[in-house]
Amino acid sequence: MTFAITQSCCNDAHCVSVCPVNCIHPTPDEPDFGRTEMLYIDPRSCIDCGACASACPVDAIFPIDKLTAPLAHFAERNRAHYEGRPADPAWAPSRFARSLPTSFAGLRVAIIGTGPAACYTAQTVLRTTEAHVTMIDRERVAGGLVRYGVAPDHPSTKRVGETFAWLFHHPRLSLRLGTEVGADVTLAELRRSHHAVIAAVGAPDDRRLGIPGESLPGSLSAGDFSRWVNGHPDATAPDLAVERAVVVGNGNVALDVARLLVSDPETLPSELDPQVRAALQASRVREVVVLGRRGPEHAAYTWAELEALRHLPGVGLVVDDTPGVAETIAAAGPAGALHGVEREHIDWDAAPDARRIVLRFGSTPQEILGATRVVGVRLHGVAGRDLAAGLVVTSIGRVGRELRGMPFDEDAGRVPRQEGRVIDPETTAPVPGLYVVGWAKRGPTGGIGANRFDAEETVDALLDDALAGVLEAPTSAPSRRRGMMAGWAAATKTTTA
Ligand SMILES: Cc1cc2nc3c(=O)[nH]c(=O)nc-3n(C[C@H](O)[C@H](O)[C@H](O)COP(=O)(O)OP(=O)(O)OC[C@H]3O[C@@H](n4cnc5c(N)ncnc54)[C@H](O)[C@@H]3O)c2cc1C
Ligand SMILES: NC(=O)c1ccc[n+]([C@@H]2O[C@H](COP(=O)([O-])OP(=O)(O)OC[C@H]3O[C@@H](n4cnc5c(N)ncnc54)[C@H](OP(=O)(O)O)[C@@H]3O)[C@@H](O)[C@H]2O)c1
Ligand code: SF4
Ligand code: SF4
Structure with missing residues (x-):
């Protein structure tokens, strides 16, 4: 039996220094460090001592037989990282050994x-x-x-x-x-x-799109949303009495926003701010459309965060089957993270019959529509096809x-x-x-x-x-x-x- 590293790994490498058999990689001294989404445990060398699990500040490490459904696939993910790599790589020297005289x-x-x-x-x-x-x-x-x-x-x-x-x-x-x-x-x-x-x-500061309609009520930045959902005292609650929300951007923050907007509030942790929980319980949002301006091969989100969307209880995940998307997903490369995710030509006029997240690639807003508040989004290059939506969250990074x-x-x-x-x-x-x-x-x-x-x-x-x-x-x-x-x-x- 072995341990495996899972979704919440934040790459701080605390586990590396406590592992007695050097089976957690990449280490900070290896060229891949900072380039992989997370660290991985080599199941061929792990001696099941548990020291890494105790050292991990974010509880990301578990024995593989204790991994429950949403995390079970991380056992394979850890194993696959070591395919074709040598077992027992050499120890690297210690990094930071500086100190100042008293x-x-x-x-x-x-x-x-x-x-x-x-x-x-x-x-x-x-x-x-x-x-x-x-x-x-x-x-x-x-x-x-x-x-x-x-x-x-x-x-x-x-x-x-x-x-x-x-x-x-x-x-x-x-x-x-x-x-x-x-x-x-x-x-x-x-x-x-x-x-x-x-x-x-x-x-x-949040990056802004700089397009008409961005300051309408119903349009907000991911930073404003994150502060609200985390109970910041100065944050304003978004109006969630809308059926469809659009999230602009394809990074991990965009996925955070999409997930939180459609998750069953009963599944959210007890630490959630009570007013936020009440607002999410009263929310009418059933569909969140995540707009990536480039194709899935360029998405900035990580595999682990995408996987989390595939396992959201009661929430579907669909890729809008726009031209070329199927081929890109089928080809070898980073878009392969979407293998097995349902694809559909979305009928934007039909109300979804269940809560879902739609990933739409190659799309970016030209204008946020509405006279007194957001009613939709006009997409670049999609003539005559405006997307009706009551909430737009812009998640295109910070500055x-x-x-x-x-x-x-x-x-x-x-x-x-x-x-x-x-x-x-x-x-x-x-x-x-x-x-x-x-x-x-x-x-x-x-x-x-x-x-x-x-x-x-x-x-x-x-x-x-x-x-x-x-x-x-x-x-x-x-x-x-x-x-x-x-x-x-x-x-x-x-x-x-
Ligand atoms: C929405 C969101 C979710 C994220 N989730 C994750 C995650 O799940 N896992 C993960 O690994 N990473 C996550 N990240 C990335 C992670 O949060 C960053 O790597 C990290 O916070 C950057 O650290 P920092 O200290 O540079 O900046 P910050 O965390 O932004 O800290 C800067 C601090 O400086 C203070 N400050 C700014 N100006 C002044 C001033 N003039 N006077 C006094 N104080 C000031 C601010 O109040 C703030 O407390 C997330 C990022 C975002 C935006
Ligand atoms: N769970 C986690 O570990 C976690 C959670 C949240 C955040 N984080 C980290 O925090 C960092 C910041 O995350 P982030 O999501 O804010 O930023 P990010 O990873 O830089 O993603 C920004 C996204 O916005 C898009 N974008 C930028 N300008 C745009 C424009 N004008 N129009 C349309 N789209 C535009 C980018 O597309 P292009 O690629 O086309 O530029 C990209 O998809 C990342 O390193 C992230 O991994 C980690
Ligand atoms: S598993 Fe935990 S201790 Fe190891 S790098 Fe990831 S967050 Fe840090
Ligand atoms: S359980 Fe022990 S041997 Fe296995 S990865 Fe963790 S620290 Fe290393």
């Missing part, structure tokens, strides 16, 4: 953000130095997108937030929530009171936002940098004491775990600079103006630094 005990580091990138960065700084760390977030609850992005029907993924919570008990860490850098405190103030400031501010005082690359939508050091865009020279990590650094792609190794790269640069004497000593003490604790930080010490 003479650097007075180092003060500010981290803007409390999302995964910020938390992995704080963990690495606290483990490798004697520094004092201040974490600042404009939200009143820590966690970034783990709290207000990750879908509430993925409770095991959300649990990664609990593994970060130890940070907030750390004696060398202060947490300031409800504090926006650029409004409540300036970047210049932070720089004056810390040796180093690390921006882990993510990519806060970074300029933080006053921090260089920003408008075209790339992120902070200009060399590895983790922020650079002056004119001279390309590093700005001493300024660093960046996570989606603010790489752009808005990659799951939670990708931020762990990114954080190590940024901290590595900071430690090099500390040793090289590049960091300027603070000229003032950290401000004690504002801050509060809430969410999974609530049970920890109260800090209003």
Whole structure:
């Protein structure tokens, strides 16, 4: 018997280091790391010790005989990854072995953000130095997108937030929530009171289509939807008294939105916000059409998230049989993830007789229709055929936002940098004491775990600079103006630094 890794794997590789027989791959030192959707256990070598399952922060690892219906196929998925590969590959050397001498005990580091990138960065700084760390977030609850992005029907993924919570008990860490850098405190103030400031501010804005009708009631972004479904106090509930919704975009977030809109609310976890549950119970949405602007071979969603749609209780999954789709799915390649999914020439005038998700490829909206609220979508290149729909959710990714005082690359939508050091865009020279990590650094792609190794790269640069004497000593003490604790930080010490 062996263990297998399943859907919620976020690629943080915690399991790799505890496996006594090196049978979890790709490891962070292997070229495939970051290119595969998840990590896989080699059933030929696994000795069934269970150490990986205990180490996994998102409960993604199970003995294969305990895998129930929606996850059972992951046993085969793990096995198939190793087909044609050698068993027992060599151990790779350990990656991050840096630390600072204790003479650097007075180092003060500010981290803007409390999302995964910020938390992995704080963990690495606290483990490798004697520094004092201040974490600042404009939200009143820590966690970034783990709290207000990750879908509430993925409770095991959300649990990664609990593994970060130890940070907030750390004696060398202060947490300031409800504090926006650029409004409540300036970047210049932070720089004056810390040796180093690390921006882990993510990519806060939703990309928009820029087409007519996008601001009508009934049209919203995936970010707005995610905040609402995760119980954000400032979010507005969408009007769900409509039969058909359209989701624009073909990434994992688009699938999250589609799934949540048609899932039976009774199957959603008990942690779901009660008002959200009531709204979903009252919802009349029966069909969600997911529009991909390119073909299924270019879809940005992952196999695991697509598989989850195939196993949604009481919800059908159908591909709209537009010209060329069948051939693309039949050909070898990434579209093969849709093998076995029903295809149908959808009659858009007929009401569906059961709840379903329709995947339509090669389609993008030209206009969102309606006078006072959304009534439909006009598609590019489909003459005379408007799609009636009362709700349109645009899920085409996110983009970074300029933080006053921090260089920003408008075209790339992120902070200009060399590895983790922020650079002056004119001279390309590093700005001493300024660093960046996570989606603010790489752009808005990659799951939670990708931020762990990114954080190590940024901290590595900071430690090099500390040793090289590049960091300027603070000229003032950290401000004690504002801050509060809430969410999974609530049970920890109260800090209003
Ligand atoms: C809807 C959605 C669902 C996702 N689901 C999954 C999933 O199931 N599994 C998975 O592996 N990955 C998932 N991801 C990806 C994952 O969430 C990201 O990889 C990760 O959150 C990026 O981390 P980050 O710390 O860079 O940014 P964020 O998580 O966005 O954190 C940035 C933080 O900075 C704060 N901030 C921004 N500006 C300021 C300011 N001026 N002052 C103070 N604070 C500020 C924000 O409030 C926020 O808390 C999802 C992403 C989205 C959008
Ligand atoms: N379960 C999970 O592990 C999970 C869950 C949620 C999110 N995430 C991760 O979080 C990251 C962000 O996810 P995401 O879904 O927001 O972004 P994403 O993966 O970048 O997908 C964006 C989608 O929007 C489409 N798009 C972009 N501009 C468009 C336009 N103008 N018109 C129509 N379509 C357009 C893209 O199509 P093109 O390809 O044609 O550009 C793509 O299909 C990803 O790395 C994702 O894997 C992971
Ligand atoms: S989430 Fe991390 S620990 Fe869990 S299986 Fe994936 S890589 Fe391993
Ligand atoms: S059960 Fe043990 S041997 Fe098998 S993958 Fe997990 S840690 Fe490795």
